[in-house]
Amino acid sequence: MPAILALVQRLQAVGPPSMPVGRLAARGLWRPRLWRHLQPVGWHPGVRLQHTTSLQPQGQGRCPVRTLGTGPGQAWVGRGIASKAGAKRQVGTVLVVWDVAHSTPWVLLPDLLPGHIGVCWYGLRVWIALGFRALKGIGWPWHHTRRSDPTRGARHWLVLAGARLWVLAYGTRAEDAAQPGVAPAQLVQPTAPPASRRRRGVSVLRRGLQALRQTLGRGYLGRRRWRVPEPWPEPPPNLLITYHTGPY
Secondary structure, three states: OOHHHHHHHHHHOOOOOOHHHOEEEOOOOOOOOHHHHHHHEEEEEEOOOOOEEEEEEOOOOOEEEOOOOOOOOEEEEEEEEEEEOOOOEEEEEEEEEEOOOOOOOOOHHHOOHHHHHHOOOOOHHHHHHHHHHHHHOOOOHHHHHHOOHHHHHHHHHHHHHHHHHHHHHHHHHHHHHHOOOHHHOOOOOOOOOOOOOOOOOOOOHHHHHHHHHHHOOOOOOOOOOOOOOOOOOOOOOOOEEEEEEOOO
């Protein structure tokens, strides 16, 4: 935990103050200390809880969180006090999200109000694993360097971070050009994002690597590049969401 808190402090010092930051964590990192450290810097913690966690919703008695989602295809969102055995209580918004495609529900604890958070935002945490995959197998095989010195490893990661930004910028432009079916060189500005992006057959990283290789093969670097953020994930249309409100 001390190393994580030090990393948050360094990242917060260099990030744009106007950028909203959500920190999505696995349930093994639910610590009140981390929660208290993130909120003063304007970051929004969001952690996954165990099904054994109990909740006292606003205006109600304590109950197991697993009883709030009655079955697949339903979600429950509301403020309350969450706690588990041997841990301190934490006030926040609790989400119990049970998609029909999953055998068990998600139980999440963010600090945002119910109307300010999407029930599927936690799915973005999967990008952490995909990001490591992009750095290794389908991107730069950094794990083959066998570096053991932390200082040398940090310099190597700095190079990869800069290279990844370049590649994603090229890949974004190539993906935008693929939608109307034109060459990337004919696109001079970002296109309007579609209302619902289709499932990608080729990742932005793959497109970027291919576009960058082609550009470098011609002996120059393109001047027009951009990066466009993904839209927030929307809940599936068959998910019935219940928003609980009530006085303490």
